Amino acid sequence: MSNRLRALALGLVGATAMAAPAFAVDLDVTCRCVIGGVNSATAEWIENSVIPAFEAANPGVNVRLNQFGGEDAQLTQQLALDFSTGAGPDVSAFDGFLIPSFVEGGLLKSLDEVAGAEVNDWSGWDALSEGSRALMLYDGKYYGIPLGTDVRMIHTRKDILAEAGIDADTWQPTSWEELLDAARAIKAIKPDSFPLQINAGVAMGEATTMQGYWLLLLGTGESVIDENGKFIVESQGILDTLNLYKTVYVDEKLGDQRAQLLADGRNRSFANFRDGVTALLLEGDYFYRSVTPEGSEFAVANRDEVQGWAKVPAQEPGKGIRGQDFVTISGGTGFVLNPNTDSPAEAWAFLSFMNEPEQLSAFQALQPRITARTDVEIPDSPFLTETSQTLLPLTTARPNDPNYNAVSSEIQRMTEAVVSGELSPEEAMAQYKASVTAIVGADNVVSLL
Amino acid sequence: MTTEPITTEAKKVRNFSLLSNRAGAAFLTPAGLLVSVFVIVPFFWVIFVSFTNRTLLGRTALNPEFVGLANYLALFDPATFFQRGQFGFSLILTTQFVLASALIGQALLGLLLAWLIQTVPPWIKRLTETFVIAAWILPEVVIGFAWFAFLDRDAGTLNMMLNAIGLPSGDFLLDQPFWVIVVFNTWRGAAFSMMLFNSAFSSIPPSYFQAADVAGATSWQKFRDIAVPLIRGHIVTNLILITMWTFNTFTPFLLTNGGPSYRTELVSIYNYRVAFQDFQFGKGAAVGVIMMLINLAFALVYLSIGRKKKAPGT
Numbered sequence: 001m002s003n004r005l006r007a008l009a010l011g012l013v014g015a016t017a018m019a020a021p022a023f024a025v026d027l028d029v030t031c032r033c034v035i036g037g038v039n040s041a042t043a044e045w046i047e048n049s050v051i052p053a054f055e056a057a058n059p060g061v062n063v064r065l066n067q068f069g070g071e072d073a074q075l076t077q078q079l080a081l082d083f084s085t086g087a088g089p090d091v092s093a094f095d096g097f098l099i100p101s102f103v104e105g106g107l108l109k110s111l112d113e114v115a116g117a118e119v120n121d122w123s124g125w126d127a128l129s130e131g132s133r134a135l136m137l138y139d140g141k142y143y144g145i146p147l148g149t150d151v152r153m154i155h156t157r158k159d160i161l162a163e164a165g166i167d168a169d170t171w172q173p174t175s176w177e178e179l180l181d182a183a184r185a186i187k188a189i190k191p192d193s194f195p196l197q198i199n200a201g202v203a204m205g206e207a208t209t210m211q212g213y214w215l216l217l218l219g220t221g222e223s224v225i226d227e228n229g230k231f232i233v234e235s236q237g238i239l240d241t242l243n244l245y246k247t248v249y250v251d252e253k254l255g256d257q258r259a260q261l262l263a264d265g266r267n268r269s270f271a272n273f274r275d276g277v278t279a280l281l282l283e284g285d286y287f288y289r290s291v292t293p294e295g296s297e298f299a300v301a302n303r304d305e306v307q308g309w310a311k312v313p314a315q316e317p318g319k320g321i322r323g324q325d326f327v328t329i330s331g332g333t334g335f336v337l338n339p340n341t342d343s344p345a346e347a348w349a350f351l352s353f354m355n356e357p358e359q360l361s362a363f364q365a366l367q368p369r370i371t372a373r374t375d376v377e378i379p380d381s382p383f384l385t386e387t388s389q390t391l392l393p394l395t396t397a398r399p400n401d402p403n404y405n406a407v408s409s410e411i412q413r414m415t416e417a418v419v420s421g422e423l424s425p426e427e428a429m430a431q432y433k434a435s436v437t438a439i440v441g442a443d444n445v446v447s448l449l
Numbered sequence: 450m451t452t453e454p455i456t457t458e459a460k461k462v463r464n465f466s467l468l469s470n471r472a473g474a475a476f477l478t479p480a481g482l483l484v485s486v487f488v489i490v491p492f493f494w495v496i497f498v499s500f501t502n503r504t505l506l507g508r509t510a511l512n513p514e515f516v517g518l519a520n521y522l523a524l525f526d527p528a529t530f531f532q533r534g535q536f537g538f539s540l541i542l543t544t545q546f547v548l549a550s551a552l553i554g555q556a557l558l559g560l561l562l563a564w565l566i567q568t569v570p571p572w573i574k575r576l577t578e579t580f581v582i583a584a585w586i587l588p589e590v591v592i593g594f595a596w597f598a599f600l601d602r603d604a605g606t607l608n609m610m611l612n613a614i615g616l617p618s619g620d621f622l623l624d625q626p627f628w629v630i631v632v633f634n635t636w637r638g639a640a641f642s643m644m645l646f647n648s649a650f651s652s653i654p655p656s657y658f659q660a661a662d663v664a665g666a667t668s669w670q671k672f673r674d675i676a677v678p679l680i681r682g683h684i685v686t687n688l689i690l691i692t693m694w695t696f697n698t699f700t701p702f703l704l705t706n707g708g709p710s711y712r713t714e715l716v717s718i719y720n721y722r723v724a725f726q727d728f729q730f731g732k733g734a735a736v737g738v739i740m741m742l743i744n745l746a747f748a749l750v751y752l753s754i755g756r757k758k759k760a761p762g763t
Contacts, residue, residue, distance in 0.1 A: 077726060080505050098506075105510030202708065258623055261709035402507040409727060413534060420710045422533060434529060 025343045027063045027350055031093035031335075032075050034067040037297070039290055041367035042093070043067050049362040050354045057353070061346050073205040083107040086340040090347040094336040095206070096135040097398050097405070099143050104402040109339040110141035115348035122352050124373065131392075132372035135332030138400060144336035145355045146372040150284045151391035152215055152312065152328045154179075159306040160279035164189055173313045174325065176219065176244055179280070183254040186279050194256035196248055197269045197281040200415035201260035209408045210331060210398075211282050213415055216241040218327035218396055219314040224407065225399045226446055231407055233433040235448035240315060242418045242425035249419040260419045270298040282312060284331075288383055289369050309387060311394075321396060330395040332372070403440045410435045499735040505728035513731065520735035534711040536736065539719040543696060546631060546715060551695035554635030556688055559642020564672055567650055578643075585640035593703025596633055597622075600704075622705060626713045630701040637700070638691060645687050649680035682754075689751040693744060716740055 029051075033043035043065065051063045066089060068075050076098060082088030084107055102108040112119040119142075128146065135146040158168035164185040173179040179196070186195035199212035217223065220237030232238070248255040256278065259268040270291055272278035281287070292300045292307060300307050312327055314320030320327045335354070341347045353359065360376040363369075368381040370388050378384060398404060414432040417423040423431065437445050468476070499520055503513035530537035562581065566574040584592070599606045600621045608618040621629050653676065661671050677684070699717045701707075707714040707722060714722070720740065724733025 073726075080728065081725070084505060101506040104508045105504070105506040107506065107510070203706070258620070261623060263706045263708070405506060406727065416710055417533070422710050431529070431532060438523065 025061045025346045027061060027091065027343065027346055028066060028089040029063060029091045029335075029350070030066040030068055030075075030079075030089035032068045032070070032072060033093070034069045037067075037069055040296065041290065041363070045359075045363045045366050046354070050350075050359050053359065054350055054353050058346070058349060061350075063350060071205060072207070080105075080107060083338060083340070088338050088340070090338050090341040090343065091335055091351050092338065094136075094144055094334060096144075096146065096332045096334060097206070099136065099138050099336075100400050100402040101405045103138050103143060107339070108143050108336060110143055111145075111337060111348065111351075112141070114337045114339055114341065115344040119348060124352065124355055127357075127373045127375045129372060129374050131330075132332060134397070134400075135372065136334045136336070144334045145351055146332050146334040147355070148369045148371050149330050149332040150286055150370060151330055151387055151395055152211060152282065152284045153387060153391060154310045154312055155273065155281045155283055155287055156308045156310055157273065157276060157279040157300075157306055158308045160186060160190075160193075160195075160276055168308060172310050174317050175313050176216075176315050179313060180247065180252075180254065183248070183280060184252070187252070187254055193277050193279070194254065194259075194272060195279045196254045197259070197272065197278045198245065198248060198255060199260070199266070199269070199282065200245055200249065200412075200419040201265060202409075202412045202416050203261070203263050204266045205412065206408060207266055208412045208415055210329060211284065212245075213241060213411050214329045214396075214398075215282055215312045215327060216244055218321045218329065219312065219319065221314070221319050221321055221323075222448070223321060223396070223399075224404075224411070225401070226448075228446075229399065229401065230444050230446040231403075231436050231440055232448055233436050233445045234429060237448075238429050238432070239425050242414070242428055245415055245418045246425060250421045255419075257419060260416065267298075274298045274300055285370070285384065285387055289367050293367075309383070311390065324394055326394055328391045328395050330392070330397060334372070403444075406439045407436055410439070495734045495737050495741075498730055499738045501731045503730040503734075505730060509731075516731065520732045521739075523732065524735060524739070534714065536716075536719065538711065539714045539716050542627070542713070543715045546627075546634070547692055547695045550631040550634035551638065551691040552688060554631060555638040555642050555691050555695075556684070558635060558639040559644075559687075560646050560684075562639065562643045563646035563650060564668075564676065566647065568668070578647075581640040581643055584636055585638070589700045590703065592637065593700055597704055600629060623709055626705050626709060630704060630713050633701065633704060634695060634698065638695070642687055642691065645683060646680065649683040650676060653679050685754055686751070689747060689754070693747045693751075696743065696747070697740070 029046060031039065031042055031046065033039035033041075033046070035043045035047065037043075046065050051065065054063060055061060068078075070078075072095065075093075076095075079088060079092060079094070080102070083102070084105075099108065124145070125142075132146045132149050135149060136142055136144040154173075156168060156171065161168035161171055161182065164182070166182055166185060171182065173182060183196040186193060198216065199208045201208055204212075214224070217237055220240050222232060222235055222237035225231050249257045249260065256269065256272055259265040259272065262268065269278065269281065270287075273281050274292070283291075288307070288309070290296070291298050292303055294303065314325055314327055317325045335351055337344065337347050337351060355373070357373065357376050360371060360373060364371070364376060364379055368379050368384050370384065370392075371378065401407075410432055413435070414428045417428040417431065418425055433445070433447075498513075500515060500517060501513040502509050502516045502519070504510050524536040529535045531541075532538060562577065566577050569577075598604075602608060602618060602620045602623070605621075607621070611618060619625075657675050657679075658671055661675060666674075697717055698715070699721070701713055701715060702718050702721070705713040707718040716736065717740070720733055720736040723729050723736060727733075
């Protein structure tokens with residue numbers, strides 16, 4: 001009897017030992033998303049829609065979502081160190097602008113290199129819009145599947161503009177001076193407020209470069225690199241941009257200097273907008289989609305009535321990049337595969353599954369956004385329709401350069417030095433020149449002065 | 450008769466061992482391997498990397514080049530040396546930090562506390578020791594967060610207390626970040642100095658103080674003329690130890706992130722930023738090597754004092 005039991009037990013142990021490795025596969029997915037916190041809709045979508053549907057369609061694959069609650073730069077740091085040591089999640093959310101530096105550093109491999117040639121047979125590639133294809137592309141290879149793109153604008157508090165005697169529905173500054181005038185008018189009636197938010201400083205990371213510096217620099221007709229791909233380290237445009245920062249944060253206190261300097265500054269700037277301390281805030285459509293909707297931490301009460309938007313003006317009409325009157329810039333996020341994943345086939349299956357129209361439609365139901373795929377319908381969202389139709393034709397992209405990330409950090413330092421009052425714009429630019437030259441080499445920089 | 454066995458025994462003792470040399474070496478090998486893999490190899494690896502332009506991201510990650518002393522020259526470049534966020538600035542900042550928080554703050558406060566609790570009733574002595582040591586043994590992340598919450602401008606405990614007695618709020622972490630980390634490190638480390646001086650004072654024969662009492666000496670005179678001269682060796686040891694610890698401390702990062710605008714970027718935080726936030730491994734390794742050399746200098750001073758102290762006695 002006991003012998004028979006023992007045999008049975010041994011048999012069971014043997015069978016499960018054989019079966020487990022053959023069938024059960026665990027996949028880890030990471031995104032900077034937390035249910036009830038930052039990018040809540042993304043987390044809800046993956047947790048409640050993608051994972052259950054994928055597990056139902058692929059028995060034996062267990063998918064787990066790691067909800068990363070830190071800052072963007074901290075996730076980048078974590079992924080870079082994880083990927084360099086062969087660790088990390090199998091599938092991860094990823095900002096497209098980081099791809100060149102990761103690829104050149106050997107920390108990312110193209111999708112077909114990780115998961116095999118069948119990647120190229122995926123039906124979804126043809127459905128990507130022309131512009132979004134570039135988001136996860138480097139040297140002609142796909143390193144991930146783009147989820148969507150974005151545009152940047154001035155978000156306005158119409159109720160506060162109205163208090164200052166400005167017609168909020170038609171307000172559209174056509175120059176920096178008009179933007180400053182609106183901020184001054186609000187400051188005049190609310191001396192304790194900080195009407196204007198243009199991101200600056202190290203703590204906000206890429207949000208400083210994208211939502212602040214770029215939007216101003218493009219308005220001077222310049223970019224971070226010239227047409228030959230060399231980094232511009234000295235120019236009138238950089239000086240004008242830094243001087244505007246100085247006007248806003250140091251000379252006239254139109255913006256909240258503390259929010260640029262403290263570690264949780266970006267959240268403080270969101271809270272300022274929610275509380276009516278800030279009336280004009282430069283951000284992406286992300287701010288509307290994900291930061292201020294009802295139920296989120298920075299929800300703006302009565303949002304449909306009080307929150308509006310305007311285009312970011314060039315320094316002077318016609319002085320923007322390509323001679324434009326208004327400027328904007330786009331980035332894009334998506335998901336990548338860990339180059340060292342133990343289960344490349346399953347990881348690719350998950351990545352492509354979540355980018356099928358069925359799952360993307362489920363995402364749109366949670367949070368409408370500009371999609372990368374043309375065959376996914378955007379639910380009726382007047383804000384998204386208006387902004388994307390107006391701004392996508394004006395947009396610009398960041399350089400696809402492996403040094404961009406490091407140069408971007410120097411841009412953040414340069415703005416911080418100015419808004420803290422530590423350095424004059426000229427001194428800050430001199431420091432920027434020295435630092436960028438050290439990163440990319442003297443052959444790859446150019447002075448326009 | 451009696452001498453012979455003793456000499457043979459002495460010889461035996463000299464050669465006595467439980468294992469043969471070969472077996473001993475075999476038993477030492479695992480430990481030796483661990484030490485070399487985790488201590489010696491990284492030590493030389495860091496020195497090697499500091500002569501390259503290796504990074505974690507970008508082209509130089511896979512194909513680092515040998516750049517000679519370029520990383521060191523960049524750190525000591527006179528054009529940028531004293532700028533905020535550069536190596537020289539954080540080195541000077543760290544020196545000020547060590548002077549203010551370790552040598553003046555911790556050592557003086559520890560000495561004062563140790564002296565004062567010599568004369569108080571035992572229960573006050575025990576209570577003081579408990580609180581001071583609690584500040585020392587709490588995990589760094591816990592106290593870092595506690596101090597951050599304590600000093601917050603809008604909802605911090607300190608500002609609530611100030612407001613309660615009619616004083617205005619302060620924006621301490623932003624306006625006075627350097628003094629915040631100085632006070633913090635003094636608070637954090639005074640316990641060690643206090644305990645060390647406390648045991649040093651206990652080693653002084655009580656009769657010295659009793660004789661001074663008979664002569665009518667004040668507490669200050671006893672402190673200056675009896676206590677301090679007798680524990681001079683302890684003081685030097687303590688100063689060198691806390692200097693080394695404070696020089697290498699990373700905990701202020703939890704309070705200020707090294708900011709705002711690099712105003713609290715000590716060399717350890719600078720090293721972390723360069724290596725693990727900017728991912729410039731080569732330059733970060735060079736900073737590490739320089740820190741290692743500075744620590745080595747401290748350690749040599751410490752060891753030579755220890756040797757001098759022993760010399761007269763032997």
